[in-house]
Amino acid sequence: MANQIRGDFLSGGGEMGKLMRSFDWAKTPLGSVESFPQSLRSAISILLPSKAQIALFWGSEFIKFYNDAYSSVLGAKHPTMFGKPQMPSSSHKKVDRLLSRYVT
Numbered sequence: 764m765a766n767q768i769r770g771d772f773l774s775g776g777g778e779m780g781k782l783m784r785s786f787d788w789a790k791t792p793l794g795s796v797e798s799f800p801q802s803l804r805s806a807i808s809i810l811l812p813s814k815a816q817i818a819l820f821w822g823s824e825f826i827k828f829y830n831d832a833y834s835s836v837l838g839a840k841h842p843t844m845f846g847k848p849q850m851p852s853s854s855h856k857k858v859d860r861l862l863s864r865y866v867t
Contacts, residue, residue, distance in 0.1 A: 771804070771808070772799075772804040772805070772807050772808040773796070773807065773808075773811070774811075775811060775812050776811030776812055776830065776831065777830075777831040778831050778834065779811060779829065779830050779831050779834060779845070780811050780812075782842055782845060783807070783811070783828070783846075786845075786846050788846070791826060791846060792822060792824050792826065792848070793821070793822065793826055803821055806819055806821075806828075807819070807828060810828065810829070810830045811830055812830075813830055813832065814832055815830075815832060816829075816830070816832040816833040816835075816836055817829060817830050817832070817833055818833050818836075820849060823863075824848035824849075825848060825849040826846060826847065826848055826849075827844055827845060827846065827847060827849050828845070828846070829844075829845065
């Protein structure tokens with residue numbers, strides 16, 4: 764069943780799709796791929812094949828997902844930014860406060 768779940772929402776996506784499929788999600792606060800909520804699976808399945816630059820911050824720790832198009836925005840920080848909690852910097856505190864209102 765794990766392969767079917769992985770195939771359903773992590774298929775395609777170029778370099779980032781390959782990275783997402785090989786990433787050890789069980790070592791993150793999100794847990795194994797099998798435990799990802801349907802809403803996260805749906806969001807990833809939309810962002811992976813998109814030609815638009817898309818980044819997704821998920822959960823209370825703002826785990827970062829992004830697609831191939833967005834990886835160019837990160838430059839040398841790619842791929843180290845992927846799948847990690849994003850710690851707020853002083854320049855992002857207002858945005859972090861705004862986003863935290865919507866995290867459940």
